[in-house]
Amino acid sequence: MAPPTKLSHFPMHFDRKDYSNETLLHLYQHLLKPRMIEEKMLILLRQGKVSKWFSGIGQEAISVGSTMALDSDEYILPLHRNLGVFTGRNVPLDRLFAQWQGKTHGFSKGRDRSFHFGTNEHHIVGMISHLGPQLAVAGGIALADTLEDRPKVTVTYSGDGGASEGDFHEALNVAAVWQLPVIFIIENNGYGLSTPSNEQFRFRYFVDKGPAYGMEAVQVDGNNVLEVYDTVRRLAEDLRQNPRPVLLEALTFRMRGHEEASGTKYVPQELFEQWAQKDPVENYEKWLLQEGILDEEARMRFRETIKREIEEGLRVADAEPMPTASLKQEVGDMYRAFEPDSALNLPTDNEQPTTDKRYVDAISDGLRQSMERYPELVLMGQDIAEYGGVFKITDGFVAQFGKGRVRNTPLCESAIVGAGLGLSIKGKKAMVEMQFADFVTCGFNQIVNNLAKSHYRWGQNADVVVRMPTGAGTAAGPFHSQSNEAWFTHTPGLKVVYPSNPVDAKGLLCAAFEDPNPVMYFEHKLLYRSISAPVPDVYYTTPIGKAALVREGEEMSIITYGAGVHWALALAEEIGLSADILDLRTLLPWDEEAVRQTVEKNGRVILLHEDTLTGGLAGEIGAWIAEHCFRSLDAPILRVASLDTAVPFAPPLEKQFLPQQRLREAVAKLRSY
Template sequence: MNFNRKEYTDDELLDLYKAILKPRMIEERMLVLLRQGKVSKWFSGIGQEAISVGATLALEPDEYILPLHRNLGVFTSRHVPLDRLFAQFQGKKTGFTKGRDRSFHFGSNEHHIVGMISHLGPQLAVADGIALADLLEQKEKVTLVFSGDGGASEGDFHEALNVAAVWGLPVIFMIENNGYGLSTPNSEQFKFRHFTDKGPAYGIDALQIDGNNVVEVFDTVRQAADSLRKSPRPILIEAVTFRMRGHEEASGTKYVPQELFEKWVKKDPVVTFEKYLLDELVLTQKTLDSIREEIKQEIEQALETAGATPLPEADQQEELADMYKPFEQQVVAPATDARTEKRFVDAISDALRQSMERYPELVLMGQDIAEYGGVFKVTEGFVQAFGKERVRNTPLCESAILGIGLGMSVRGKKSMVEMQFADFVSSGFSQIINNLAKSHYRWGQHADVVVRMPTGAGAAAGPFHSQSNEAWFVHTPGLKVVYPSSPYDAKGLLNAALEDPNPVMYFEHKLLYRAVSQQIPDDYYTIEIGKANLVAEGDDLSIITYGMGVHWAKQLQQEMPEVSFDILDLRSLLPWDKEAVRATVAKTGRVIILHEDTLTGGIGGEIAAWIAENCFELLDGPVTRVASLDTAVPFSPPLEQEFLPKQRLRQKVEAALNF
């Protein structure tokens, strides 16, 4: 192996050696602990240490790195305390996730590290978000994110590179090409020869380096980072390497031809660099022995500290509380009595505009939301008011944009991501469910992201522009879900959602945009998330609903003046107002739960179950659900009307009254 030291001093080379030796020695100790059952699982980076160490040391300490399984050297080179690191591996509370996640599935803002999730690809977009925040603040910084060759087959890889290229984001995409995705060789992963072939297709520079040469890695990343700080843009670096252990220890290496081990053992990044330094008289055997002993003592002392720490004691209240960043909403009343008649769509636009004025750190992102104003014209005129840096057209990359929202949160920004239609959110499902929702619970990093979603049927738009998919997210701890039915609520709840530092899924029924209007305050105001609204009071029967269901219930109330209805608009679906539900059940004793979502798996089943468990003695009859058919949303109007629950509501009400 050719080590070109260039202008680097002996001390700089020694620092590189110490940095690459430490993760190797830790790994060797971890393999022993794994056999002893003191560590549950281990993903070895032996053979790949030069990439982690060289790249990390090449960056400034306050520049973010997003590592993977085999990047222990990132953490050790950023001087993460070993006792906390070992506690993390052992599931102790003194680890970075309080025992809630394992290995490198965590981050530390103190050390400017954002760890991985098992889905691998989504973290690439998070790096884009961190870089975008730096760009908006005109900071000359770069962000470095790792991907394996296998993980680069995921769509998130394409989306992250595409957005970074289009937006000129200073991101170093470091591809560790070790030849295998678990047991699958690269020949079965992709047809191109080198990852450098991908760069030109995205319009970005691409380099290939020897991933086992720590000096080459360090020098290449240092030069790239210097260039990107002055001229922000992404770059792809392919580091060719090989892992000498299995994907994780339990998988073994039988699937790898023996001749590959024989070839790559000669390129061991620690052994070859050590020999080079000894040959160049930069390192003596005495110095080497001293370095090894110092690292060994540090490891053993840290293991002793971590080992003496007991496993965490489960505390249900703490577990539940940590799903969300602590936030006590202070409801904001309008400053004056001034009111104007506004349509539903105008109320949403009002909220966005006033929140943009209130929070200079808020950035809006979505397809066609800039000059075009969005397909529903919610953000029309926003570019002129706030500029294209804060009102950003996005490529058709839902997953990447949602991940960018999390990355922006890491840097203290707020994000609003508009899905052109709620149906399209499925393309970013993993980012929401596995990244935004779990981030605070896992390592204390909140996701200050609101996802706006035009939803609902009734416009003959067919199966892919009409779905009611709120139940997907109500099932996910860590999210909040709101669904207003009136202009007043639309503005107040959107302002509240944008104020809240936790991820909020905000549903807007498309048919309400221009069909419903109301006198609403001109000033900024908020409504409490989690608080239902009793829109009609009666004694005979309760209809618990939200969104379009509120209007169906009010229409039925007019058609059946002989019946005295309580109509409870939930407004928030996660959390939902249990006290208000109990109150209306106690009042009427007869309950209809109405929603546009399909019957099976809808939130109505959850509410009905809660009523049965907690309000059974208050009931005068069975709780009845009225919902859409368990089919996809059909296109033809007669089929769609049959699909929707509106025409079945009266029948169910009559049955409940006659029970």
């Protein structure tokens, strides 16, 4: 199957309808600018002044036509070849050029390149290299508008190659189910890098996919700026009043390589010859001249004006220095800075009324009170609405808060996490419940590459809490029992908490919602209904990043978290062990000072966790102790963890997998050292 040629008939037809000459010339000016910038960038690329370039030559009409058709405060989520979005939103050229040069004057402080940035000032959210995730983010932005009854539309782009990713399916499916006002523009240029369409999919046109998702699908000549503009304008006006998603396929062709280094030898020459006759700039300009809307003097004036703007932008950008590396700034910008309200922390001598609550009930209580405290908070997850979730934590929430804020989701973990970022962009908070922590793999990319890096890359925080029912001991087998917290403690930009008791379960959850950064909240399933404690009835927070010394002793220190706290307490009680038992509570950032104090006090340390041994958090903390507390040690640091296997199903096998017996042996070994 060759790249699309359905709309390659000649001449191109421009239907001005009732558009004024001023509108038509406005489109021309904005169509011309990205072409002239690209022509300049290709020169600078050869001169080594730009490191990489993804050319949109031949596809400008899509970006320009769609951008000019929207209100200026409606969000657009572009890709590599959508320079016309940025110029159409009047992003200053000196900042654009500085961005491409890696200068601080750009939008990402030199931390990311090309169009990998966003700017809320211009209502643009840039891409990440994985291509598909921004589609779900667009859904989250549209959801925020829908919840606030704002008549707005969001536009996002995908290439035909990127549409093979699972994020494409998930985003369209969620948008259709939730009737979100998103226009999904598919730039069908026939190739994903060098791979032609017939090796990407077995249909011919993307409009065939729309009905399968239950959404309208429209096809346009992507080289006809007036057709794109008119179609998007018409759709946007309709969607603002009748919210729903639309798939818009724009047939076009990429006249240069995927990026300049890849070349174009894999493309048949006749395709270039054919599509060169459909050049979006030349054809529109020729039509304007023929219709007397544009004359030669005005044509040259437009070009001179844009040329001067480009040269001035380059002059400013070139004069800007390269970034000066600052350790404080680089580390500090991984997270949005904020000061937790210490008045909300639970006092040590708490005299507030309490109710005896199980671990699961404390989580539900914290979630409910956070919903009351933050009316902008939206809950999303599988079966969490009327059913109340598989663990019944949100039982009754729909009656209190409504289905707008307590949302059942399709089985689309990636799209839902991405929607959480979209909600954050519009000033909302989001909670995403993974039905089991094991299932987070289906949303892993959104968490570690989108949520975690967003603030560092362009200053947009991801105000998202991901709840993770975790842990073994329930004979649930390899796919419902994993302890996977170490995947996320290795990811800068995330915070990771793991309460071991009902009081902290509520307090840490409330603190996670207060924190504007993405927080992974692990909750042990075995603890849900097996432990209880008096939990304060008021809303309160447990500080993120602070460990708790739950038992004091002189023989050794056991540093642990989650179910490990209970294993250590039970063993100490059984054998009369005098030990410090330090509950980390927060795994990223973990409490270095608390660890230092207990190590310096006792000199003998066991690091205990339910996660498998290799690559677990105990290895990181053990290395830190060796580096910073070596002189205080009286014995080797011992790590105790689960076996380096998958979690088995049969109870005898699961018992061997878990570390309780090995903890007993390690304590005996350390006592006798």
